[in-house]
Amino acid sequence: MQLPQPQTITFSSLVTSIEQGQIKIPQFQRDFVWTMQRSAGLIDSIIKGYPIGTFIFWRTKEQLRSVKNIGHQELPEPVKGEFVDYVLDGQQRLTSLFASLKGVKLIRDNGKTDDFARIFIDLDAKESDQIVITDIEGKDSQNLISILDLLIGNFMTLASYPQEYHAKLNTYKNRIESYQYSIIQVKDAPIDIATEIFTRINVGGKSLSLFEIMVAKTFDHDRKFDLSEKFQELLENLKPLNYETISDATVLQTVSIILSKECKRQAILKLGKDDFINTWERAKDSIERTVEYFRNCYRIPVSQLLPYNALIPPFSYFFFHHPDKPTGKQKEFLEDFFWRCSLSGRYSSAVESKLAQDIKRIDQILAEELPRYDWSVDTSEQFITDNGWFSAARSYIKAILCIYAYEQPKSFNDNSIVNIAIRFDF
Template identity: 65%
Template structure:
């Protein structure tokens, strides 16, 4: 990158460069927000010869997604191969200038600002406002439209009283000769240009990688607009309730497919042509991964995924394996999913860990069992001691996925409970039911760390909102379950869908919370064990289980 170069342009050059597409506003800039009053004040400063600040342009032959029109003025694309000056700083001022000097109509929030209604007051002194937008209370014979001053025929100018002729010429000359200060940045990479933009706009919101990549990958000829493509993907995923997959996850997926790395630096250096070429296949792989989570693992909604990032290695798998996995691949993939989830692997350093895990997916594709160098512990003791219910915890989400896999049914009529992204966001959702109600346990138990045990994942079941509010409330399990026992002839099979077995053995009729927690932990442990292929790293879990069995048998 060359050192920033100070340059200047006059009114004629600046407007001409905008009109022919030489100067562009990249799409990651915010919308034009200055109102016509502020724009008039800016023009007033120019007429008086005041400085209006420096513009910063990035000169490059890259083609970014940019603003295509300003108000009723379409901005053309420059010729292929030509350099473009992208505005990094000064968008609001530059847009104001262009709108005012060209007399544009700009619609915002249902209101139209007509920039052709900006006037020069020829009676004004230098200390007064020379540029105005409100004609009332002024001598109409002393007002001239700014656009008429600049582009109008001589007949308009000579139509004014002779005493104004010198001012007309003076103001026209000032505007046309005004020197706009510009800092030009040449030969900079996109990530450098966006870093400059971010630092300039330090008080605002920093650009995301997605916003940068939207600009970088835009291709009008190929009709590729990443923002629109992502929206279309999310619309498709919403049909299966997987619409919460983030734009960052999608970018990381594409990067993994192309480079087997997904750091910010790697993503920003992705080749535009390759990115566009792989997009459709990447989308197909992402959709297959989501459908697999929903179908085979029975994770009904994306909000329940322990990590959004799990989409990435599974999309990599489906990119290289077009069909659903069967046999050994299916078992190895399932083992991988639960090892990542239960070990809370992607809670930190996710980019590096995903790059490592892609090598494991390669082994699974070759029907080889990967080696895992981290320990997972899902022992009964672990389930009991690490059970604080928080929907922001990947560990808890993993356990909720086990619950959801059972396809929980309503206690009173055995109907399937609806699960949606909307109500899975908060731990206090009415659809998360404390089987031993909180109000009941507040009076029932006097344990150390009481709130931890009351608000425990082993005490959570997924039920209908109606059932939670009206049928259960703060009643003891022995009371409300007695009612459901008489209403629902399939109550035993219903309770199994909540990982609650024989009601007698679970301490339900005695309202024995301690027994309930222990028995449910055992069932949950058993369910997890079905999904894991034991490895050496799991010895800790096996030893804990062995000790617990010995204690239970004694």
């Protein structure tokens, strides 16, 4: 990564870069929330020559999931293989500038439309007054000019104003067009560094999750791959099976375990984009096979009853390499593995490290070899008495309930099978 260098860019270069698709707003940025009044204040600062802060761009050839449109402005996709500047800091200011200087109509989430062409300069205002305004009630239209008309209006439009305003019109237009915008480009940085910079800059906002980073990293427009959408599709597939509460973290662990046999944060961030995309469909299929196996073989009716979500990656790894039903010994060894992990508190801590260890055991099971375990499972009456205090959130209690579910207990009232999930409100 090269050390960032402060630079300046002119108004025309900034707008042109946006229009050509060279400057993009990555998906992990929050939505545009500035009001027209605040945007007017930004233009007012520019006209008065005040500093408006520095834009920080991440320059890269990586193609991320980005916000393509500002308002109704259809902006081109970046040219594949060329550098793109993704906005790490300043997207509210940048969007305000573009919307104000281009007269964009923005449709908000609540359905309200803000017409940024309705931002005006009060030609009667003094330098100490608010020059750029949005509230023009009671104002004489001869004393007002929109930012849009000021910048792109023809000679006749500007000449139609009284002579006394011509000097101001020329001055304000020159101030906007000659303003030097301060930028810093972060070059040749991997995505985890870029998102870390974003997180540190936006200290008042929400830190990016690993999933959000991987959504950005693995996005591929040509291959129509959007991890966020793919994850939602997976949950929709699992919903009829009552396993739709599987977390995005568990899914990332699964893909990483399949590709690298590790699932720590750094291991996930190192996954290649092409490898991730190429593996996704089979990884998704292995997760779905795991869910079916848990439901049909262990009779676990809902995902909330699983002692640990971390049980999904090793079983998915098994079904990735062995899509068919386990053979006799494989089935026996998998069941032994499941209950050893569930009843021993195996994944109560250091989950990523233990998963990496356990994948070696799954490899042994795939080879129909009995794994060696370096932890014990206490099933004594005394241990169960001491540790069996009830809380539906405890993994140990969930494991006990899974045993009950497997045995299919029957009601004393009508001899029907008791649904454990409904009984304990899972």
